[in-house]
Amino acid sequence: MQFHLNGFQPGDPEIFDPAERVASQGAQGALPAEVDVLIVGCGPAGLNLAAQLSAFPDVKTCIVEQKPGRLLLGQADGIACRTMEMFQAYGFAEKVLKEACWINETTFWKPDDANSAQIVRSGRVQDVEDGLSEMPHVVLNQARVHDFFLDVMRRSASRLEPHYSRRLRDLTIDPAAPAGAHGVTVGFDRIDAAHEGQVETIRARYVIGCDGARSLVRKAIGRELQGDSANHAWGVMDVLAVTDFPDIRFKSLIQSARDGSLLVIPREGGYLVRLYVELAKLDVGERVAGRNITVDTLIEKAQRILAPHTLEVKEVAWWSVYEIGQRITDKFDDVPAAEVATRLPRVFIAGDACHTHSPKAGQGMNVSMQDTFNLGWKLAAVLGRRCAPELLHSYSAERQAIAQELIDFDREWAAILASAAKQGGADAAKTQDYFVRHGRYTAGTATRYRPSLLTGDDTFQQLASGFVIGKRFHSAPVIRLGDAKPVQLGHVVQADGRFRLFAFAGAEDPSAADSAIRRLCRFLAEDAASPVRRFTPAGADIDAAIDLRAVFQQGHRELALETMPELLKPRKGRYGLIDYEKMFCPDLKGGQDIFTMRGIDRTAGCLVIVRPDQYVADVMPLDDVRRLSAYFDGIMLAAV
Numbered sequence: 001m002q003f004h005l006n007g008f009q010p011g012d013p014e015i016f017d018p019a020e021r022v023a024s025q026g027a028q029g030a031l032p033a034e035v036d037v038l039i040v041g042c043g044p045a046g047l048n049l050a051a052q053l054s055a056f057p058d059v060k061t062c063i064v065e066q067k068p069g070r071l072l073l074g075q076a077d078g079i080a081c082r083t084m085e086m087f088q089a090y091g092f093a094e095k096v097l098k099e100a101c102w103i104n105e106t107t108f109w110k111p112d113d114a115n116s117a118q119i120v121r122s123g124r125v126q127d128v129e130d131g132l133s134e135m136p137h138v139v140l141n142q143a144r145v146h147d148f149f150l151d152v153m154r155r156s157a158s159r160l161e162p163h164y165s166r167r168l169r170d171l172t173i174d175p176a177a178p179a180g181a182h183g184v185t186v187g188f189d190r191i192d193a194a195h196e197g198q199v200e201t202i203r204a205r206y207v208i209g210c211d212g213a214r215s216l217v218r219k220a221i222g223r224e225l226q227g228d229s230a231n232h233a234w235g236v237m238d239v240l241a242v243t244d245f246p247d248i249r250f251k252s253l254i255q256s257a258r259d260g261s262l263l264v265i266p267r268e269g270g271y272l273v274r275l276y277v278e279l280a281k282l283d284v285g286e287r288v289a290g291r292n293i294t295v296d297t298l299i300e301k302a303q304r305i306l307a308p309h310t311l312e313v314k315e316v317a318w319w320s321v322y323e324i325g326q327r328i329t330d331k332f333d334d335v336p337a338a339e340v341a342t343r344l345p346r347v348f349i350a351g352d353a354c355h356t357h358s359p360k361a362g363q364g365m366n367v368s369m370q371d372t373f374n375l376g377w378k379l380a381a382v383l384g385r386r387c388a389p390e391l392l393h394s395y396s397a398e399r400q401a402i403a404q405e406l407i408d409f410d411r412e413w414a415a416i417l418a419s420a421a422k423q424g425g426a427d428a429a430k431t432q433d434y435f436v437r438h439g440r441y442t443a444g445t446a447t448r449y450r451p452s453l454l455t456g457d458d459t460f461q462q463l464a465s466g467f468v469i470g471k472r473f474h475s476a477p478v479i480r481l482g483d484a485k486p487v488q489l490g491h492v493v494q495a496d497g498r499f500r501l502f503a504f505a506g507a508e509d510p511s512a513a514d515s516a517i518r519r520l521c522r523f524l525a526e527d528a529a530s531p532v533r534r535f536t537p538a539g540a541d542i543d544a545a546i547d548l549r550a551v552f553q554q555g556h557r558e559l560a561l562e563t564m565p566e567l568l569k570p571r572k573g574r575y576g577l578i579d580y581e582k583m584f585c586p587d588l589k590g591g592q593d594i595f596t597m598r599g600i601d602r603t604a605g606c607l608v609i610v611r612p613d614q615y616v617a618d619v620m621p622l623d624d625v626r627r628l629s630a631y632f633d634g635i636m637l638a639a640v
Contacts, residue, residue: 074142
């Protein structure tokens with residue numbers, strides 16, 4: 001899909017009229033007086049949270065932004081494989097895949113041994129290892145990612161729209177307010193011309209600060225970003241240019257002998273390219289703003305690094321300069337560590353509000369969205385009275401540890417990308433080796449939550465070695481039994497707040513009267529201890545809280561759907577229609593047997609619990625109903 005040929009134009013490239021592409025939208029009128037959830041900031045973290053909560057019309061959500069309208073030109077652009085998996089849960093992954101630039105291979109360049117003033121290609125690697133994800137690593141303007149979230153919100157039952165032109169002025173928490181009450185009061189200044197000077201006040205049960213590195217919400221709860229600056233300045237620019245550099249449409253890491261490093265990121269549309277340009281090393285305490293760096297400075301530096309290749313910049317769509325630094329807060333909510341046992345969180349921070357780093361690893365936007373993907377289903381579960389509010393402590397506990405891992409990785413990666421001030425210049429081989437070894441991290445698939453109330457231990461991990469407890473559910477191809485359609489199993493995990501049970505059958509005939517699958521279904525459907533019975537609201541579909549899916553070892557033509565347990569053919573909706581999409585078989589014709597691919601015990605099979613945010617919560621034997629019940633009893637409230 002090509003666009004930007006005659007100059008950069010923001011918005012949806014499939015809309016012919018440029019004016020319609022950038023039409024500003026937003027909620028009209030004053031802020032509501034009370035809400036369940038108030039989100040401050042319309043960055044990727046805030047919009048991801050709003051999109052998830054918009055699926056719950058019983059949760060009253062408001063999202064507020066200081067800017068006058070939606071973003072048209074974004075800063076971040078890299079979308080990791082793991083993030084694409086998350087986009088699939090919202091239903092817009094295919095749109096991103098169509099519009100984005102796919103990063104297929106990465107090339108490495110170093111000074112020419114024969115003439116160090118020039119660069120030569122030193123290596124070329126596949127960007128994402130085979131089998132890591134069904135999704136590729138892609139690049140797309142952050143503003144377009146915002147657009148997709150806004151579209152999800154607009155089309156939802158909540159019809160959620162942001163309130164623009166509001167600047168936060170104060171936030172207070174009532175310590176005497178009972179749990180679940182509207183205990184947080186937030187004031188906003190209207191800064192749009194028609195209402196400038198007006199003050200609005202809103203009371204919320206929960207507030208989430210997604211308002212960036214200078215977060216006012218973070219300051220209001222007394223948190224601080226702590227860390228060090230690497231004292232390195234970099235410039236970044238999105239350009240339309242003519243060049244004879246042969247790898248301009250590849251992700252390329254270029255290290256020169258004397259002029260520093262350059263990172264080339266091809267952008268969507270076939271012509272646009274992003275250049276990260278290493279600038280001067282800063283003195284201790286010095287800010288990059290004091291250097292008076294211009295866009296011409298960036299262009300000239302990029303031209304020197306690319307020598308002997310030429311670079312003729314025709315248009316600069318966006319540019320900026322920044323300092324590399326890694327900073328993080330000690331906690332991501334308003335509860336002091338010493339008071340976790342006696343106090344519930346009411347205010348949370350996410351994304352750049354609680355962790356900042358360089359853009360070199362391409363993880364800033366990605367990790368920020370994963371923050372709120374973790375938090376959103378928990379807020380919905382607590383507000384819907386499906387889980388106790390103590391569950392909300394797990395957000396800071398899980399995400400702060402992951403962010404610290406990112407900080408540590410980013411510090412090392414940024415140092416490697418910067419030119420080493422040593423004889424012989426940068427070590428291109430070391431750069432390439434580090435890139436390959438840490439590919440799973442940059443793809444976003446290395447995240448692993450530690451054992452906790454939400455994540456089990458590894459007692460039965462050997463039953464499914466490829467579904468690592470605490471890591472994201474690694475999708476694989478299967479054939480749907482009901483209609484023989486090839487699908488990705490992981491794509492059934494939608495952003496709807498439900499837990500999933502994936503029952504992988506053993507080698508026996510699943511239709512047999514006493515098969516393990518049939519016994520599991522009998523327990524879930526009939527036993528008083530069944531989490532499906534205990535936590536499904538009265539009158540709701542049987543899979544409204546916990547969605548059971550079965551995967552058999554036999555080929556789809558070897559099994560008879562009509563002989564399978566009734567729980568795998570549930571009757572749903574007002575007419576009691578049968579859901580035929582609960583059962584799957586291996587893709588034997590395609591040679592992709594999920595049992596082999598994910599190391600599933602063929603004799604015994606297993607049961608895999610998957611959290612609403614697509615992470616594996618536990619693995620256990622099919623007949624260990626006591627462990628199954630104990631997991632859900634520990635986090636969910638009996639339905640009424």
